[in-house]
Amino acid sequence: SDKFTTQSFLDAKKNNRKITMLTGYDYSMAQILDGCGIDAILVGDSLGMVVQGKDSTVEVTIEEMLYHCKCVARGAKNALLVGDMPFLTYHVSAEEAVRNAGRFIQEAKMNAVKLEGGRSMADTVRAIVRAQIPVMGHIGLTPQSVNVFGGFKVQGKEERAARALVEDAQALEEAGAFAVVLEAVPEPLARLITEKVQIPTIGIGAGRYCDGQVLVVNDLLGMYADFTPKFARRYANLKSTIAEAVGGYIGDVRAQKFPEKQHTFSMSDEVLEKLY
Ligand code: KIV
Ligand code: NA
Secondary structure (H helix, E strand, O other), rough: OOOOHHHHHHHHHHOOOOOEEOOOOOOOHHHHHHHHHOOEEEOOHHHHHHHHOOOOOOOOHHHHHHHHHHHHHOOOOEEEEEEOOOOOOOOOOOHHHHHHHHHHHHOOOEEEEOOOOOOOOOOHHHHHHHOOOEEEEEEEOOOHHHHHHHHOOOOOOOOHHHHHHHHHHHHHOOOOOOOEEEOOOOHHHHHHHHHHHOOOOOEEEEOOOOOOOEHHHHHHHHHOOOOOOOOOOOOOOOOHHHHHHHHHHHHHHOOOOOHHHHOOOOOOOHHHHHHH
C-alpha cells in the first residue's frame, strides 16, 4: 500500500475519512502498527512515562527522543512518522526550534514534528514550516505544562479558556500546521474547533467528532499499569498476558520442562569424547 503523507491528512478530512494514529517507541511495535495499516505513528514524549517510568514528560531529552525515533523509523514503511519535540527544545527561540526540528527529519527519519502550544507558538510553527518541516500542533491538556496546570486536568471548560483554545487552533492553522492534536477537552468544544479549522483535528480525550484519534499504545494494549486515563479504551490486557507467559516460563525452568531437546544444539560424539 501507499505512504501516508501530510497531504493524506488534509484529504482525509475533506473526504470524511477518520485518521488513526497511535504512539510507538521501538522497532518491533512500529513494524506491527505499520503492518496493521495505521495512518500515523507518533513517537510521543509520553515515552518518558510509559517507557522510562518518569512522573511527567518534562525530563525527556532530545537525544532520547531521537533514539526512539530512529528505532521506529526502521520498523515503519507506510505510516506517517511524527516526532514529538520535547520540553525546552522549541521555546527558547525560533532559530533553536528550527534546528531541533531539523534533527528529527535529518537524523531520525521522521516526516513531521509535533509541538505543544497555540497562539504563543504560532511564530515558531511558522519558522519550522518555512524550513519545509511539517508541524502538528497540540493544544488542550499539554503535558509539558504540567507544572503550570498543577496536574493533568481537562482544559477549556470555561468560556475564556474555551475561546482561547479556538483561537489557538486557528493560530496554528494560520501558521501552517498540517494537523492539531486536541487533548482532554470537552467533546462539544472539540467539535466546534473541528468545524472551524480546515486542518484535521486528532483527538485524545476530545470526543467523537474529531477528524482522527490518537492513543498511547501502552494504554490501548493494557500494559501501562500506573494509570489509565478516562478516555483510553483497553483493547487488550497485555499485562496479564505477559504475566501468564512469564509465569509459565518460570514454572517450566524450575520444573525442568524447558528447554527441551528441540531447543538444543548438538555436537558429534567424536569431538565430545576427546573432551572427557
Ligand atoms: O506524547 C504523546 O504520546 C502525545 C499524545 C498523547 C498526543 O503527545
Ligand atoms: Na507528547
